[in-house]
Amino acid sequence: MVRSAKGTLDAPGKKVKQKSGLNKSILNSAWGRVDEFLAYKALRAGKLTIKVPPHFTSQQCSVCGFTHKDNRLKQSVFICQQCGFTENADFNAAINIAAKGIDMILSGDRKTKPKKGCSITKKVGVGYSKPVETPKLVETIVSRGRVKNTNTHRSVKRETPTKTLPNV
Incomplete structure (x- = not known):
């Protein structure tokens, strides 16, 4: 999202100063905190959260599974080059992400981090703490x-x- 807007020598980027302001606001939005709060609220509601790698989900067909960059030529339109399936590109990607998440649960591929324990200790004497x-x-x-x-x-x-x- 914060990739450079400079372009190439043949086609230089336009409005680069506006892009730099957008980059600052994106970087200041603290996406890690959003993940933490989402996981906290889901756990509180008894729901499960899984981080699914979204690689190529917008180029993969949710019907036949064919993945190619020509499947998504426009931002909002998805047309599968193999089976002809047509759908909104974001909706198709959401179906693929949900399917990947279900596959991760069923295969046991989901990685869980162990909870970190923390305790405060006060040094009393040499080599002894309570x-x-x-x-x-x-x-x-x-x-x-x-x-x-x-x-x-x-x-x-x-x-x-x-x-x-x-x-x-």
Whole structure:
């Protein structure tokens, strides 16, 4: 998507400055975060997400499986050169991606990353560490400064364990 718009020596690109602005907005959109949120929301809803490699799905026929670059001569029209199947190119690619995803599930080819574990440790002595105590959540009453209204808001605030220092 951010490929250069300069063109060739015979046919130089036009509006290159507009393309550079588009490139900046594409790169600032944080596609990795979109993937993370999509996976999070799908997991929360009990759905499965799979990353399917989309290579040549817009040039492959969803009926006969024939793949060729001439199948998609226009942006929105797909015409199979072998069987004559005609469809919207994006819809045909979506069918191919769904079929690849189903094949990945059935063949067991889906790769799952192990969850990374993390714990905070505090060094005590040489070569010995023990887990740090996690702060306890304590409910406190917070007043918003209204004298006439006695409504109070409750909030959960992290409080660290207090340590008493010896008197010196």
